[in-house]
Amino acid sequence: MAVDYAVIVLYLAGMLAMGWWGMRRAKSKSDFLVAGRRLGPAMYSGTMAAIVLGGASTIGGVGLGYQYGLSGAWMVFTIGLGLLALSIFFSARIARLKVYTVSEMLDLRYGGSAGLISGVVMWAYTLMLAVTSTIAYATIFDVLFGLDRSLSIILGGAIVVAYSTLGGMWSITLTDMVQFVVKTIGVLLLLLPIAVIKAGGFAAMKAQLPDDYFAPLGIGGQTVFTYVLIYSFGMLIGQDIWQRVFTARGDKVARLGGTAAGTYCLAYALAGAVIGTAAKVLYPHLGSPDDAFATIVKDALPVGVRGLVLAAALSAVMSTSSGALIACATVANNDIWARVKGLASGRREESAQPHDEVRGNRVFILLMGVAVIVIAIALNNVVEALTLAYNVLVGGLLVPILGGLVWKRGTAAGTLASVVVGGVTVIGLMITLGVLANEPIYYGLIASLVAYLAVSLATKPTDAAVLAAWRARLAGRADASSSLSGVSGETAAKSSPSGGPSQR
Numbered sequence: 001m002a003v004d005y006a007v008i009v010l011y012l013a014g015m016l017a018m019g020w021w022g023m024r025r026a027k028s029k030s031d032f033l034v035a036g037r038r039l040g041p042a043m044y045s046g047t048m049a050a051i052v053l054g055g056a057s058t059i060g061g062v063g064l065g066y067q068y069g070l071s072g073a074w075m076v077f078t079i080g081l082g083l084l085a086l087s088i089f090f091s092a093r094i095a096r097l098k099v100y101t102v103s104e105m106l107d108l109r110y111g112g113s114a115g116l117i118s119g120v121v122m123w124a125y126t127l128m129l130a131v132t133s134t135i136a137y138a139t140i141f142d143v144l145f146g147l148d149r150s151l152s153i154i155l156g157g158a159i160v161v162a163y164s165t166l167g168g169m170w171s172i173t174l175t176d177m178v179q180f181v182v183k184t185i186g187v188l189l190l191l192l193p194i195a196v197i198k199a200g201g202f203a204a205m206k207a208q209l210p211d212d213y214f215a216p217l218g219i220g221g222q223t224v225f226t227y228v229l230i231y232s233f234g235m236l237i238g239q240d241i242w243q244r245v246f247t248a249r250g251d252k253v254a255r256l257g258g259t260a261a262g263t264y265c266l267a268y269a270l271a272g273a274v275i276g277t278a279a280k281v282l283y284p285h286l287g288s289p290d291d292a293f294a295t296i297v298k299d300a301l302p303v304g305v306r307g308l309v310l311a312a313a314l315s316a317v318m319s320t321s322s323g324a325l326i327a328c329a330t331v332a333n334n335d336i337w338a339r340v341k342g343l344a345s346g347r348r349e350e351s352a353q354p355h356d357e358v359r360g361n362r363v364f365i366l367l368m369g370v371a372v373i374v375i376a377i378a379l380n381n382v383v384e385a386l387t388l389a390y391n392v393l394v395g396g397l398l399v400p401i402l403g404g405l406v407w408k409r410g411t412a413a414g415t416l417a418s419v420v421v422g423g424v425t426v427i428g429l430m431i432t433l434g435v436l437a438n439e440p441i442y443y444g445l446i447a448s449l450v451a452y453l454a455v456s457l458a459t460k461p462t463d464a465a466v467l468a469a470w471r472a473r474l475a476g477r478a479d480a481s482s483s484l485s486g487v488s489g490e491t492a493a494k495s496s497p498s499g500g501p502s503q504r
Helices: 002-023 029-037 041-052 055-096 102-110 115-145 149-198 201-208 221-237 239-245 251-282 289-300 305-345 354-378 382-406 412-433 439-458 464-474 480-495
Strands: none
Touching: 002 149, 002 305, 029 149, 029 354, 041 055, 041 149, 041 239, 041 251, 041 305, 055 115, 055 221, 055 239, 055 251, 055 289, 055 305, 055 382, 055 464, 102 115, 102 239, 102 305, 102 382, 102 412, 102 464, 115 149, 115 239, 115 289, 115 305, 115 354, 115 382, 115 412, 149 201, 149 251, 149 289, 149 305, 149 354, 201 251, 221 239, 221 382, 221 439, 239 305, 251 289, 289 305, 305 354, 382 412, 382 439, 412 439
């Protein structure tokens, strides 16, 4: 394993070097949080694919292929479908908003009164997403170095926290681009063909496995439907995904680059399922389906190649972990802490210098990173944590976010009712029926939609000036920014119980 160790160590050192180099480019809040909003199509599509295809998509996708065959591709496939829908229908409008968080979008659309509660929901989602990605280090470092679970999580998490804290989105973008290349070579170009050849080819695989392993819906139609609700819709509204959209240089980059990344996800989904199916032929009695990836890498690949493929697995985990971490810190600082601090002082507070804003966001990445590592060590069930995160996100925020983009009659009161009713319904049903039950997301979405429609129609429409400024911002007009800030603040002042200005 000496050669494999060398490959991994060089890779990890390279990630830290990228973080150091990215720090030199992060001179402003825009640089630190959204890479200056100037990524071109190649870098945008590569980094977008990197963030959505994490440890769950790689290790978990192979595990689902091991358990269900080709239909195990559906989880990652629905992620790709969601990214395609986001890119084709919404990404251009999202990019033109020129905001930093999803909650800021809700403030702009509804008049500045929905940000705090939506920020808390989004923060919980990004925190759990970062935790589940960090837990995956335990599997990889156990295979590599035989380290125990806690030490593996600390080692992997510390590297991600280090380069994310140093350069923010610039460091993450640079590392994600490297990770995208390593992931493509390691999984698609090396592991996929080698696994199929080791298993004797497709004909031999089909002869040795039940027919269900090659049925399109072998995993179950209801499971596929639930994946669509959780992952496809989750792609439409997640802060980690939107924050990448904000990095695009323009509308066309967001649309075309995102479409390319979504198409890549579809190919990656099928590759993971095929690798898992091949692993089932080679190792039919593994203790857990999630062991399939590490087992086939360890036993079926030659020296050097094995190290590169394990680096690809690290790439998948690190890209999602770093993206979720900066999203979590951005929401915690800009949507929660700044608003709470503003409410406590009775006025809006903003940093006077860009450097101060960079430093504040850097501190929050460090704090959230430490919290993520601690929670990851204490938590064992990755699937439950990921399901909890997506259920709360989709059940609480899908309706008001998409409603704000497509329905002008939606109101701030309707948004608050939708978030609260949907979120409470999802959490309550997960407590009573179990985290992995399908019903919480079904009924949570229905409850959220009913609350949004009913309360919006029963309350006064959103101020015409707010809607006018919102449409101007969506159209990308240069004068929209200043007018929108003034209108949002004025409207929020009127609706705020204290009469103070908007805490955006």
